[in-house]
Amino acid sequence: MQKKMNPTLKKWLLGIAFVMAAVAMVVLLSVFFNEKTPDTDALKDVKPYGLLAEPDDTIDVLIFGDSEAFSTFSPVQMWEEYGFSSYVVSSASQYISLTDSFVKQSLAHQKPKVVFLETNAMFRKMTADKPLESTLERIFPVFQYHNLWKNFDPANVNENEDDYFWNNALKGFKYISIVNPSKKKDYMKATGKRKPLPASNESYVESIINTCKKHGVEPVFVSAPSTVNWNYAKHNTVTDLAKKYGVKYIDLNLENAIGLDWSKDTCDRGDHVNYFGATKTTAYFGNYIKNNFELADRRNDPAYSEWNTLHEKYAEVTAGSKSKI
Amino acid sequence: MNSYISLAYLILFLPAVVLLYAVMPKKAKPYVLLAASVAFAYLISHFFIIYLVVTALSVYVAALLVKKQKERCKTARTVAENREEKKIIKARYTRIQLFIVSLAIILNIGILSVLKYSPFFLTTFNQVFAMFNIGIKLPLPKFHACIGISFYTLQAVSYIHDVYKDKVEADTNFARLALYMSFFPIIMEGPICRYADTALPLWEGKKIEYKNFTYGLQRIAYGIMKKVVVADRTNLLVTTIFREFQYCNYDGGIILLGAVMYTIELYMEFSGTIDIVIGSAEIFGITIPENFRQPFFAKSISEFWQRWHITLGTWFRDYIFYPVTMSKPMKKLTKNCRKKLGRDYGPLPASIIAFFCVWLCNGLWHGAGWEYIFFGMYHFALISLGALVLPLSNKLFEKLHLSRKSIPYKIFAVARTCILVCIGEMFFNARGLNEGFKMFKILVSRFSLKAFFNGGIFTIGMDRFDYIIVAVILVIVLIVGIMREKGRSVRDLIAAKPFAVRFLIFLTMLAVIIIFGAYGKGYIPINPIYANF
Numbered sequence: 001m002q003k004k005m006n007p008t009l010k011k012w013l014l015g016i017a018f019v020m021a022a023v024a025m026v027v028l029l030s031v032f033f034n035e036k037t038p039d040t041d042a043l044k045d046v047k048p049y050g051l052l053a054e055p056d057d058t059i060d061v062l063i064f065g066d067s068e069a070f071s072t073f074s075p076v077q078m079w080e081e082y083g084f085s086s087y088v089v090s091s092a093s094q095y096i097s098l099t100d101s102f103v104k105q106s107l108a109h110q111k112p113k114v115v116f117l118e119t120n121a122m123f124r125k126m127t128a129d130k131p132l133e134s135t136l137e138r139i140f141p142v143f144q145y146h147n148l149w150k151n152f153d154p155a156n157v158n159e160n161e162d163d164y165f166w167n168n169a170l171k172g173f174k175y176i177s178i179v180n181p182s183k184k185k186d187y188m189k190a191t192g193k194r195k196p197l198p199a200s201n202e203s204y205v206e207s208i209i210n211t212c213k214k215h216g217v218e219p220v221f222v223s224a225p226s227t228v229n230w231n232y233a234k235h236n237t238v239t240d241l242a243k244k245y246g247v248k249y250i251d252l253n254l255e256n257a258i259g260l261d262w263s264k265d266t267c268d269r270g271d272h273v274n275y276f277g278a279t280k281t282t283a284y285f286g287n288y289i290k291n292n293f294e295l296a297d298r299r300n301d302p303a304y305s306e307w308n309t310l311h312e313k314y315a316e317v318t319a320g321s322k323s324k325i
Numbered sequence: 326m327n328s329y330i331s332l333a334y335l336i337l338f339l340p341a342v343v344l345l346y347a348v349m350p351k352k353a354k355p356y357v358l359l360a361a362s363v364a365f366a367y368l369i370s371h372f373f374i375i376y377l378v379v380t381a382l383s384v385y386v387a388a389l390l391v392k393k394q395k396e397r398c399k400t401a402r403t404v405a406e407n408r409e410e411k412k413i414i415k416a417r418y419t420r421i422q423l424f425i426v427s428l429a430i431i432l433n434i435g436i437l438s439v440l441k442y443s444p445f446f447l448t449t450f451n452q453v454f455a456m457f458n459i460g461i462k463l464p465l466p467k468f469h470a471c472i473g474i475s476f477y478t479l480q481a482v483s484y485i486h487d488v489y490k491d492k493v494e495a496d497t498n499f500a501r502l503a504l505y506m507s508f509f510p511i512i513m514e515g516p517i518c519r520y521a522d523t524a525l526p527l528w529e530g531k532k533i534e535y536k537n538f539t540y541g542l543q544r545i546a547y548g549i550m551k552k553v554v555v556a557d558r559t560n561l562l563v564t565t566i567f568r569e570f571q572y573c574n575y576d577g578g579i580i581l582l583g584a585v586m587y588t589i590e591l592y593m594e595f596s597g598t599i600d601i602v603i604g605s606a607e608i609f610g611i612t613i614p615e616n617f618r619q620p621f622f623a624k625s626i627s628e629f630w631q632r633w634h635i636t637l638g639t640w641f642r643d644y645i646f647y648p649v650t651m652s653k654p655m656k657k658l659t660k661n662c663r664k665k666l667g668r669d670y671g672p673l674p675a676s677i678i679a680f681f682c683v684w685l686c687n688g689l690w691h692g693a694g695w696e697y698i699f700f701g702m703y704h705f706a707l708i709s710l711g712a713l714v715l716p717l718s719n720k721l722f723e724k725l726h727l728s729r730k731s732i733p734y735k736i737f738a739v740a741r742t743c744i745l746v747c748i749g750e751m752f753f754n755a756r757g758l759n760e761g762f763k764m765f766k767i768l769v770s771r772f773s774l775k776a777f778f779n780g781g782i783f784t785i786g787m788d789r790f791d792y793i794i795v796a797v798i799l800v801i802v803l804i805v806g807i808m809r810e811k812g813r814s815v816r817d818l819i820a821a822k823p824f825a826v827r828f829l830i831f832l833t834m835l836a837v838i839i840i841f842g843a844y845g846k847g848y849i850p851i852n853p854i855y856a857n858f
Contacts, residue, residue, distance in 0.1 A: 011535050014824060017828075018828060018831070021828060021832060022832060022835055025832055025835065025836060026839065029836065029839060029840065033840070127327055127331065127333060128331075128332075128333035128337070129327075129331045129332045129333050132332040132333060132336065132337070133332060136332070137845075142839060142840070143839065143845065144845060146839055146840045146841075146842065146845065147845065149790075149840050149841065150788070150790045
């Protein structure tokens with residue numbers, strides 16, 4: 001007669017089998033959903049990942065940060081006015097831990113002269129989830145690239161390991177034409193106070209600086225204009241950090257020469273600049289880069305011919321705003 | 326860790342507590358839960374956990390004092406010589422008990438009011454002063470409350486009230502009471518538990534059973550699916566439509582879509598979180614009261630509130646509606662009205678006054694703002710209207726030989742309730758009462774379904790794939806709802822299947838969450854909506 005299995009043992013075995021099956025499924029899904037998966041625009045956040053579509057070692061300036069970065073700095077305008085290539089690798093409400101992984105990912109493909117780190121994300125409080133999420137995404141890419149399911153075609157999986165399929169014509173910049181004025185004008189009142197960085201955020205800043213130095217790239221801190229997110233106490237903290245790590249720092253909130261008019265140049269009451277504010281800030285910032293870092297003018301370089309065509313798409317996207325300037 | 330949906334809770338905190346609970350001896354198990362609950366409260370509220378400690382201590386001491394007075398009363402009454410004297414003694418001790426209970430309630434409701442409502446009331450005063458050109462501007466304080474204060478305060482009030490009313494014994498074990506007040510799965514978003522149902526099972530230190538463990542995990546997975554696949558996905562569309570200044574660009578059809586999607590989002594977020602809460606407690610063998618019972622099957626607003634956020638509704642019923650209707654002035658009013666208005670309408674004035682108190686509190690409980698008070702008054706008006714019309718409509722139905730049990734009527738009643746609920750939720754989610762009215766005006770005056778046919782609805786935060794995913798999950802939730810309505814347990818049904826089928830079902834569910842979840846880059850998960858209440 002066949003001996004019946006102990007019920008407790010059976011339950012344990014079933015539990016272990018289920019866990020193993022679940023892990024196997026996640027591993028299998030990660031084969032189908034990863035950064036090499038062909039896709040056009042299904043990936044929600046094409047702005048930061050668009051850099052992966054750029055040919056290696058072609059970007060002179062990289063700018064990292066949260067929404068302050070993508071709403072303020074326009075690489076196409078900087079190309080038009082100063083002739084260097086740049087890309088804004090940023091996403092909304094970005095955590096500094098994600099910036100750190102973006103910097104690592106980006107510098108594996110690009111050798112820019114300078115990397116700018118927009119400082120707003122440094123003050124974003126992180127929960128224990130963020131490092132956990134990054135680890136999970138690194139081990140099982142499906143957690144990062146699952147959104148590709150919308151345009152998923154299993155026939156193309158890993159067809160060409162070197163190809164990334166999404167591109168961003170504005171090079172990471174986000175065009176926002178809405179005008180929603182800010183009443184706050186004296187937000188940069190000088191003070192000796194410091195706004196402390198949330199716990200563990202400095203270690204990510206340090207990691208970003210170290211990654212840059214390892215790749216022979218100069219890291220620079222930059223604070224985008226924002227009456228909502230920025231103040232002098234944060235400025236002081238970043239100034240201290242810049243001194244501590246021997247990094248340059250430019251706070252655009254203190255650069256009156258930009259000529260921002262907060263009654264017209266913001267889309268959300270001073271939280272972010274709009275297209276009009278971005279145009280003024282980019283002109284000033286581009287000039288700062290040109291004057292402080294030795295960058296070649298590539299406008300006549302045939303290798304950069306694609307960059308000379310970007311103004312068409314840019315003009316098309318921003319057409320509605322020209323009359324308002 | 327800021328929600329039950331966070332990785333830190335699901336893959337670190339909960340498994341660690343389960344493991345520790347499983348290996349500890351029976352006597353130590355409740356202390357594991359208490360330590361975990363204190364740690365959880367500290368992780369989400371930091372120093373402001375002090376408010377929770379004050380509340381727990383205050384009701385603990387107050388309940389013991391009430392108990393002491395009850396014992397003294399009993400002793401005094403045994404030596405009393407006649408009934409009259411006994412009555413006088415009882416009245417004297419009852420007054421003392423009432424004083425203690427009132428003090429404890431005032432303290433706790435006071436803390437809640439100061440932390441949550443003082444900016445709203447001070448702003449209102451300043452607006453009134455400005456309106457009458459009075460040169461006073463009161464400073465607006467900034468307070469930080471302990472997360473979940475609106476939930477645990479109501480639990481504290483119910484406990485002290487029930488001790489006073491002899492429904493439960495005052496707890497002499499502070500650790501047990503503290504665990505009831507702070508149990509980590511319920512501290513953030515409820516359900517609002519009662520001491521009589523929850524405190525003792527929590528303290529029993531039950532063994533983790535295979536069935537409880539697997540059923541708990543299944544319930545958690547179901548909750549995650551509702552929250553991550555649906556609520557976080559509709560959030561993109563809802564925030565786009567409701568954004569300040571943005572909604573003016575849309576027609577009434579889109580506003581209606583926003584109202585419906587927000588209602589779906591709120592339900593999927595809140596009920597999904599409650600699934601995780603109930604599932605977490607189930608792992609430890611603890612049954613937490615259900616907070617939802619297929620609310621969109623309700624045929625009236627009154628029934629809706631018996632199915633939506635049930636524990637809040639029953640709390641208001643037991644601690645506001647009944648005390649108000651049973652108070653002496655209200656009893657007198659009912660008696661007088663019965664004589665003048667007859668049997669049908671006689672009890673209505675007292676009920677409507679009690680409904681007003683309930684719905685004012687309900688609105689304020691949801692938030693300090695005129696839109697929330699309006700939200701409460703909106704439901705008060707609908708429920709009162711329903712109560713007023715009911716005797717008339719009953720007669721009308723009788724005369725026309727119509728049945729409320731007929732299927733077409735049921736469909737009509739369910740659809741009517743859903744529409745009224747969605748409109749209420751639109752005001753609830755609008756950026757202020759004025760904005761709510763502006764949206765309502767657009768909904769009525771510029772109603773058009775053009776965007777539904779020209780693809781416009783696919784350009785405001787959700788594309789056609791997103792709609793398909795939302796629709797598929799809603800159908801699954803609907804089927805599960807119908808089965809629950811019929812008293813059938815889906816989990817029992819699955820458990821009876823061979824293990825290969827069970828594996829397939831749960832692996833599919835896991836795959837759906839991983840692939841179709843609206844998480845990661847480009848999505849901003851909704852903050853736990855009810856955690857702010």
